[in-house]
Amino acid sequence: AQSNAVLHDIFSGIRVVKSYGTERREAKRFEAFAQAEKDTQLKIETKWAWINPLLQFLIGFGEFFILFYVGNAIIDPNNPMTLADMAMFSSYAGMLYGIYFGLTALECILLLIGGVDFFDAINTSFATAGTGGFGVRNNNMAAYEGYYLQTVIAVFMMLFGINFSFYILLIARKFKQAFRITELWFYLGIIAVSTIVIGSVIIPRYHYDVHEAFHQSFFYVSSIMTTTGFGIGDVNDWPMLAKAIIVIITFIGAMAGSTGGGFKVSRIVLLAKEVRKEIKLLIHPRNIRAV
Numbered sequence: 001a002q003s004n005a006v007l008h009d010i011f012s013g014i015r016v017v018k019s020y021g022t023e024r025r026e027a028k029r030f031e032a033f034a035q036a037e038k039d040t041q042l043k044i045e046t047k048w049a050w051i052n053p054l055l056q057f058l059i060g061f062g063e064f065f066i067l068f069y070v071g072n073a074i075i076d077p078n079n080p081m082t083l084a085d086m087a088m089f090s091s092y093a094g095m096l097y098g099i100y101f102g103l104t105a106l107e108c109i110l111l112l113i114g115g116v117d118f119f120d121a122i123n124t125s126f127a128t129a130g131t132g133g134f135g136v137r138n139n140n141m142a143a144y145e146g147y148y149l150q151t152v153i154a155v156f157m158m159l160f161g162i163n164f165s166f167y168i169l170l171i172a173r174k175f176k177q178a179f180r181i182t183e184l185w186f187y188l189g190i191i192a193v194s195t196i197v198i199g200s201v202i203i204p205r206y207h208y209d210v211h212e213a214f215h216q217s218f219f220y221v222s223s224i225m226t227t228t229g230f231g232i233g234d235v236n237d238w239p240m241l242a243k244a245i246i247v248i249i250t251f252i253g254a255m256a257g258s259t260g261g262g263f264k265v266s267r268i269v270l271l272a273k274e275v276r277k278e279i280k281l282l283i284h285p286r287n288i289r290a291v
Contacts (some may be wrong), residue, residue, distance in 0.1 A: 028240055047169050052064045086139050091159040092168075098166045100259075107156045131259045133229030142232045147215055150232055154219040158191060161226035161254030187265045192223045198242045205237060218244075225249045227261035 072088070073081040104125045111121040120136055124144075127134040137143035143155055162184065169178035178184075199210075199217035206212045216233060222248050223230045235243070253262010 004256055046137075053152060095168055095171065096164055099164055099171075100129060103156065103159060109153065110150060110152045111144075112143075114146070114152065116149060124153065127158075127261060128153060128228065128230075129160055131157065131160055131226045131228040131254070131261070133223070135230065140232070141219075141230045147211075150215070150219055153230060154222045157226050157228050157230065159220040161222075161258050161260040163186065163255040163257035166259055183266045184253050185268050186269050190249065190252065190265070191218075191225060194225070194245050198238075198245055201239045201241050205239075214230075220246065221249065225252065225260070225262070226254045226258075 012287065016124075070081070070086050073079045074083055074086060093275045107128060111124060112118065116124070123134070123136045135141060135143075141150060143152060144153075166178050166181055166184055169175075175220045195214065195218045198221065199214035202212060202217065203213040207218070216277040219230075219232055222228075222237060227250070235246070251263050253264050254260025254266055256266040
């Protein structure tokens with residue numbers, strides 16, 4: 001806060017303030033900053049006092065609408081929905097929310113272990129979970145110095161870009177089915193290849209520090225591909241190849257059924273399969289293949 005910065009300047013230069021007799025002027029300056037901060041905080045609290053009840057109303061209305069619609073569907077004899085279907089829907093929704101909050105809580109705990117205060121940890125975790133990229137510091141994720149914190153954030157950005165069906169299959173112990181998801185391997189493959197290529201070409205920019213180059217590469221690939229938007233440095237001086245890859249993966253985006261945005265990897269998979277099918281049809285026109 002600015003008032004804290006002003007107070008720190010006054011105390012650190014207390015001898016100068018006393019020498020020139022500017023105590024009253026410094027006191028007024030501090031009071032002005034403190035009053036401005038107070039007014040800003042009051043505005044924030046006033047807006048939150050309006051927004052919070054509205055959010056609670058919308059959440060409650062959504063729950064009421066679901067129960068009303070499903071209840072009527074179950075009662076209606078012409079509707080095939082049963083109470084078991086409602087239980088399955090509730091269970092599935094609970095699993096989705098459980099995965100979401102579970103990953104968020106795990107990231108928050110890991111950030112707290114790394115020395116981040118609770119406010120920063122919970123806000124960063126929610127921003128990562130929603131792949132929204134909201135940072136509470138002016139210099140974004142660069143404020144959390146050290147490989148540990150930035151790597152934790154990068155890994156969880158990648159995890160939230162995975163289709164939640166994958167996690168549901170893992171919870172159901174259907175491991176073979178989970179790891180047979182083609183989109184998953186395309187997603188992880190794009191991240192791996194992009195990280196390796198970008199890391200290789202930016203090594204000279206980081207004085208041939210291989211670890212730092214690949215750390216920067218993985219963080220930005222994870223951030224950009226999941227459309228989170230977190231940053232830890234300036235990429236304007238990166239080579240053109242690295243920038244081109246970043247632009248490409250920006251359009252590709254994360255997996256379908258995740259919190260990430262973009263074109264979605266599933267569409268890339270379908271496009272690749274369709275192209276392969278068309279090429280084979282050119283060679284064998286009478287051949288019939290499923291995509």
